[in-house]
Amino acid sequence: xxxxxxxxxxxxxxxxxxxxFAAGGHGDGFPWVSWGVSVVNFVxxxxxLIYFAxxxxxxxxxxxxxxxxxxxxxSKRLREEAEKKFEEYSARLEKLDEERKALLEDYHxxxxxxxxxxxxxxxxxxxxxxxxxxxxxxxxxxxxxxxIEEQAVDLAISLxxxxxxxxxxxxxxxxxxxxxxxxxxxxxSAPGA
Amino acid sequence: xxxPVSKRYARAFLELGVANGSYSTxxxxxxxxxxxxxxxxxxxxxxxxxxxxxxxxRNIVRAIGQKQGxxxxxxxxxxxxxxxxxxxxxxDIADVFDAMVDExxxxxxxxxxxxxxxxxxxxxxxxxxxxxxxxxxxxxxTSVDEALLGGVVTRVGGKVFDGSVRTQLQTLKxxxxxxx
Numbered sequence: 001x002x003x004x005x006x007x008x009x010x011x012x013x014x015x016x017x018x019x020x021f022a023a024g025g026h027g028d029g030f031p032w033v034s035w036g037v038s039v040v041n042f043v044x045x046x047x048x049l050i051y052f053a054x055x056x057x058x059x060x061x062x063x064x065x066x067x068x069x070x071x072x073x074x075s076k077r078l079r080e081e082a083e084k085k086f087e088e089y090s091a092r093l094e095k096l097d098e099e100r101k102a103l104l105e106d107y108h109x110x111x112x113x114x115x116x117x118x119x120x121x122x123x124x125x126x127x128x129x130x131x132x133x134x135x136x137x138x139x140x141x142x143x144x145x146x147x148i149e150e151q152a153v154d155l156a157i158s159l160x161x162x163x164x165x166x167x168x169x170x171x172x173x174x175x176x177x178x179x180x181x182x183x184x185x186x187x188x189s190a191p192g193a
Numbered sequence: 194x195x196x197p198v199s200k201r202y203a204r205a206f207l208e209l210g211v212a213n214g215s216y217s218t219x220x221x222x223x224x225x226x227x228x229x230x231x232x233x234x235x236x237x238x239x240x241x242x243x244x245x246x247x248x249x250x251r252n253i254v255r256a257i258g259q260k261q262g263x264x265x266x267x268x269x270x271x272x273x274x275x276x277x278x279x280x281x282x283x284x285d286i287a288d289v290f291d292a293m294v295d296e297x298x299x300x301x302x303x304x305x306x307x308x309x310x311x312x313x314x315x316x317x318x319x320x321x322x323x324x325x326x327x328x329x330x331x332x333x334x335t336s337v338d339e340a341l342l343g344g345v346v347t348r349v350g351g352k353v354f355d356g357s358v359r360t361q362l363q364t365l366k367x368x369x370x371x372x373x
Binding site for chain 1: 307308309311315318319322323325326342343344345347354356358362365366369370373
C-alpha cells in the first residue's frame with residue numbers, strides 16, 4: 001500500500017512540465033526551492049493522510065464493495081421475489097378473469113332461465129285470463145239468453161192468462177171441475193189421508 | 194208444529210169427554226173460548242198478566258164459564274190451565290182437540306177453493322170423491338179465489354189436490370224454461 005502511495009507521489013512529481021524545471025536557476029526562472037518545499041509538504045501531507053485515514057479509506061472502499069455486492073444480491077433477490085409475485089398476481093388475475101367469465105356465464109344462464117320462466121308464467125297467466133274471460137262471456141251470454149227467454153215466456157204466459165181470464169166462463173169452469181172430479185175419483189184410496 | 198203439551202191436554206180432555214159422552218159439547222165450548230181468547234186482547238191481558246193474582250184469574254174464568262153455561266169438565270180444564278200457567282196454549286189445544294174429535298168420529302176436514310162459485314152438485318161430487326179417497330166422512334168448506342183463473346184446489350189435511358188453471362200455467366212456464 002505504501003508502495004502504491006509512493007508511486008502516486010512520483011507520478012505527481014513527474015507530471016510537472018519540463019519547462020518549469022527549465023525556468024529554475026535564473027533570477028526570473030522557476031522557483032525550485034519553493035516548488036521543492038511544496039512537494040515535500042505535499043508528500044508529508046499525503047503521508048499523514050495515508051497514515052491516519054488510509055485504513056479507514058481502505059475499509060471504506062472494501063466495505064463499500066461488499067455492501068454493493070450485498071445490495072446487488074438483495075436487489076436480485078427482491079427482483080426475483082417481485083417477479084415471482086408478479087407471476088403469482090398474474091396467475092391470480094388470470095384466474096380471476098376466468099372466474100369472472102364463469103360468473104358472468106352463470107348469471108347469464110340464470111337470467112335466461114328466469115326470463116324463460118317469466119315468459120312461460122306470463123303466457124300461462126294470459127291463457128288463464130283468456131279462458132276466464134271466455135267463461136265469463138259464455139256465462140253472461142247464457143244469463144242474457146235465459147233472461148230473454150224468461151221474459152218471452154213471461155210475456156206468453158201473461159198473454160195466455162189474459163186470454164184465459166176472458167175465455168174461462170161458467171161452462172169452461174164446469175168442464176174443468178168435471179175433469180177435476182174425474183181425476184179425484186181415479187186416484188187410489190189413501191187410508192189416513 | 195203442535196206443542197206436545199197441547200197434545201197431552203187435548204188427548205186427556207178427549208178421553209174424559211168420550212167417557213162422559215160429552216166430547217161434542219166440550220169441543221164446541223172449547224172452540225168458542227179459544228176463539229174469544231184469540232180475538233180479545235182484554236181477556237188475554239187479564240188471564241196472562243202475572244200482576245193479576247191466580248185466584249182472581251180463576252174467578253174471571255169461572256164467571257165466563259157460568260155465563261156461557263160450560264160443562265164442569267170444560268171449567269175444570271180452563272182452571273187447570275190457569276193454575277199450571279198454560280192458558281196461552283188454549284187455542285193450540287182447541288185445534289188439536291178438533292183434529293182428535295174428527296179422527297175419533299171418522300171425519301176429515303177439507304177446504305175447496307175455486308175460481309168461480311161451485312154449485313151444490315159440484316160440491317157434492319168433490320165431497321164424494323174425497324170421501325171415497327180417504328174413506329172418511331168429509332167436512333167441507335168452500336171459498337172463491339179468482340186468481341186461480343179457473344179450476345179447483347182442494348186441501349185435505351196436509352195434502353193439496355191442485356186442479357187450478359193458474360198452477361197449470363205455472364207448470365207450463367216451468368217446463369218451457371226447462372226445455373229452452
